[in-house]
Amino acid sequence: MKTLRLNSNDKAVLLGSRFFETLSAAASDAILEGAVVTNHEEHDILFQQDEPVDSVFCVLSGLVRVYRLGKDGREADIAVFPKGELFGENAMFLGNRATANAQAIGSSTIARLDSRNLRKLAEQYPDIAQALMELLCRHGQMAEDCLAEDRLLTAPQRVASYILGHCPDGSTTFSFRLPFQKNVLAGKLGLAPEALSRAFSALRRSGVTVKGRMIEIHDRQALERF
Amino acid sequence: MKTLRLNSNDKAVLLGSRFFETLSAAASDAILEGAVVTNHEEHDILFQQDEPVDSVFCVLSGLVRVYRLGKDGREADIAVFPKGELFGENAMFLGNRATANAQAIGSSTIARLDSRNLRKLAEQYPDIAQALMELLCRHGQMAEDCLAEDRLLTAPQRVASYILGHCPDGSTTFSFRLPFQKNVLAGKLGLAPEALSRAFSALRRSGVTVKGRMIEIHDRQALERF
DNA sequence: AACGTGATTTGACCTCGATCAAACAATTTT
DNA sequence: AAAATTGTTTGATCGAGGTCAAATCACGTT
Structure with a gap:
């Protein structure tokens, strides 16, 4: 698996995503500093439950499925992320361990933002902290919505x-x-x-x-x- | 419904909660500045879906159930919070509108922290922003755990x-x-x-x-x- | 256009959990 | 302590959705 630098299109997708929309150019640049890109085939695993993960991810093209595994091998989807969405940010707050699996659906391009860097920047730029809180909140809501729909x-x-x-x-x-x-x-x-x-x-x-x-x-x- | 100031026991519960454990005394005091307490009977509604909410809540005693309503009146629990847990923080990031209902289970004492104040403080104290992110993350995880368990x-x-x-x-x-x-x-x-x-x-x-x-x-x- | 592969639909069956009703237990109230 | 209220268990029935198998459909290949 080759890891590449962001090209200008990649950068455009990232900056156009919901997460970056409220951020200053300085803050955005600081986050993208050192970001890398990987290409994935259908069904490629991006990370697995309990594995160490030190990035936050963003779908640049394609689709990513986040799911948990049952003891019997059955899979339960937690969320599906299209182009322009960040995911995998939870590991950043839980000792850099993934709490779910992530898999490419169809061939996909994925950006990785260094989570140590991001955490440091969140202390410096209140806007970044705010954007992270909103991301966490949206993802929490998505899960709650799903849960309520499943039950009702x-x-x-x-x-x-x-x-x-x-x-x-x-x-x-x-x-x-x-x-x-x-x-x-x-x-x-x-x-x-x-x-x-x-x-x-x-x-x-x-x-x-x-x-x-x-x-x-x-x-x-x-x-x-x- | 009378709203009271925090007494010293209330303060002890709050400061002993997970949310406050990483915060400096200065940060904690700033958050608790202006906090109020209310007492509730069994089944009292604390807030309702789509209603404006301008506080973050903390259970000082008793138990709180957060749930959604279906079109037919059926209820689906999202979470149950015991003494010492903060809840209702989502509204703070979603235009101060509740996305669920909250109800006291048994008679309960509830603290309200002003969310405008908290948001402002999060910009000033990176530790507070960090604590908020961890809170959001834990609550997101709780919902994801539930969802996965329901499905698996x-x-x-x-x-x-x-x-x-x-x-x-x-x-x-x-x-x-x-x-x-x-x-x-x-x-x-x-x-x-x-x-x-x-x-x-x-x-x-x-x-x-x-x-x-x-x-x-x-x-x-x-x-x-x- | 004929094939082949994989996606989607349909049918048959079966399991899990909801619902309703009633019995029972554990409280609180009197 | 008896009565009344509330919580829990058990039984019977039912419907939603899972699973497996087979039939169709949709497409990219040749």
Whole structure:
């Protein structure tokens, strides 16, 4: 695995990400100082539970799945990160040990930001500390949202909720393309692929059309009621 | 509802909590400046989803349950906080809006730390920012742990995992008292009370004895294998 | 266009945990 | 101590979703 320096496109993705949007150029440069990039094939493991990890990661292209392993080898997805998202920041606060596994979905480019450096900079620049707190908070919320949905909603309801999350507020009719295979969506929603498929077909009766990765909504209301 | 100043016992609980343990006396005092205390009866609501919240909370005595509401009125617990734990810090980073409900379990004493003040102090004292990051990280982890357990473990396995979490590493035999009603434990584990009861009786065959709130383990190994 | 591989759907079956009802136990109240 | 209230357990039933197998579908290759 070759590790490269950031090229200008990599840098643009990083600086365009939510994490960097509130940071001064000086703070951003200081963080990116010494950042490296690696390329990964589908299914490559980025880090594993309990392993030492001394970076915070950012998806520059592709997709990353973060998951835990059960005793029996089954996997539970914690989150899926698209291009422009930071992840793996938890290890930074827990003795540099990963608390989950991370795997590339499809071929992906990943940036690594040195976490020692980042921690030091957070003491110097209050903005960086603030950005880190917001990152941690968002990720915490994501997990809480998932937990609440798992406990409160049925499979079709979770799928409806996912779809609605991609549908702008005003429109009653809307269509979009899934950003990944149904496979991956199923994992993210805590479902077996078969259950996702059945959920889609249950939603068909409420005006949802699915063709390949294209999703069409004909009646937002009906979906919200579901 | 009367709001009081911190008395010396309140202050001791706060300063003894995990959040304050790494902070200088100056930083701690600055945070506690202007903190207030309220007393609550069983089932009192401390805050509700989407409501404005401008404090971070700390349990001084009693117990607090944080949960989300489903469309149908069902409730899903996100976390349960015992004496000495801070909670409700998420609102501070999300426009001062609560993303969940919080309710006293049994009569409880709650401290409120002004979040505007805390945010300002976090810019001044890197230690406070650091403590906040660790708090956010721990709470994020708690949610991720729950999510993974929900998705990977059966009810008896989740209960076994809960019990093992209270059992020191060395011992094969061990006993402890549940810190709350089974009722509450069931909610925390995402189970109906009946399912918790059945889980306990399934574990009886693996050397777990339950009498009221007392739990006895006779064979740690067996429990880990479960 | 015919193949081959992998993704998705469908069908059949089965397990886990929710729900409702009732029995039972442990409290608090009177 | 008896009564009343609240918490816990047990039984019976049911539905959601997992699993396995087979059928289809979708695509990139030849």
